[in-house]
Amino acid sequence: MSSGTKLYLDYVVTGPLASSCAVLSAILETAPIASLLIRPGSGQAYDAKTVRGLIDIAQKKGIAVLLNDMVQARDLGADGVHVSWAPDVVERFKIARQTAGGAMIVGADAGRTRHDAMEIGEADADYVAFGIPAHVEDRGRAAERQLGLVSWWSEVFEVPCVALDVADADQARNLADAGADFVGVTITAENSVSEATARVRAYSEALSAHEDVK
Template identity: 50%
Template sequence: MGLEVQPRLCVVTAASADARRLAEVLDAAAAATLLIAAGTGGALTAATARPLVELAQKRDIAALIEGDAQLARALRADGVHLPWSKDIEARYGEAREVLGTRFIVGADVGRSRHDAMTIAEHGADYAGFGIPAHVEDRAGAAERRLELIAWWSEIFEVPCVAFDVETVADATALAAAGADFIAMRLGVELAPAEYRALARSIAEAASQREALA
């Protein structure tokens, strides 16, 4: 994903997303990355993912495929994002073997400091901290994510990404804590203008953090 001075938005979308609306959101939010996921009950295929990869890359936005390094390579996407799993270290190694060093390979390590440090040591392009779906205490997990982002940003140079961000308030808090990228799922509740405002809020939160540093 590269190193950025200001945190940037990573828009997460299902491959079935309306391309026109997605384009409007990407432009409004000045997004840096598009993460293409399978969506509920579906599977990523070349036919469904290719149009979105092309849509992003035409805008100089990095296109990542969720969980399928072979598909990312076949589509000439910019890389692969590995969702949280208990064997993330092994999955990272497999993805890197498929894609080599020219592609982005990063992962959501959930709430594990150990996994984050391990994949970073092995060359991951970013470490992501999210809230695994099985976690019942969502509020507690969100607080833990914020703590991990703050810890990571103070110590490590490898970029960190905040995943499973659901509200504007969470996004700005994570940006203020030091997240390099804020990953938010494209949802019907936010219009393009609201994504533009969100991007502005994230930048302002980061600027305030830098001023206090």
């Protein structure tokens, strides 16, 4: 995948350093990864030692690392900040952009709102993401709406587009066909090495198949 849609790895850290590093190292040997988003498990805080270990593994592979909702990401050696979706995402993005500075990568998940996506893009975002929040019950309808948003954005705007919360490899390919620049695959440290690598491999093969038919 030297060009076209690339994998954006959403890595949820829920385990200790040793297991987290083992899973991430295996993933990075499985498929080309464009960027890595690290976020803590639900209700947890970042563990600095674990995060620094993961950042080191990824950056040695030339992968940009983003931290979820941590405007001081530079303090841990990360390359940027990802602002997760919430009703006040635009305001939070602007604060993150100002705090992080121009040298850091800063993007945000606009959810399903076109207006918020445009405001984020106009506020100097490095990318705009469209995800599906965990509380959404009708995942099928939300996935269709996500496809529409990605297609609209890719046709109108030059700011790169990321699709997050992608259910499976088939949806990954659909989003690539719709124009997503990056497609996220979510892994947690609770996944075994075999589970994590199989999931990443499936998404990577789906995106490669997309490139083959372009």
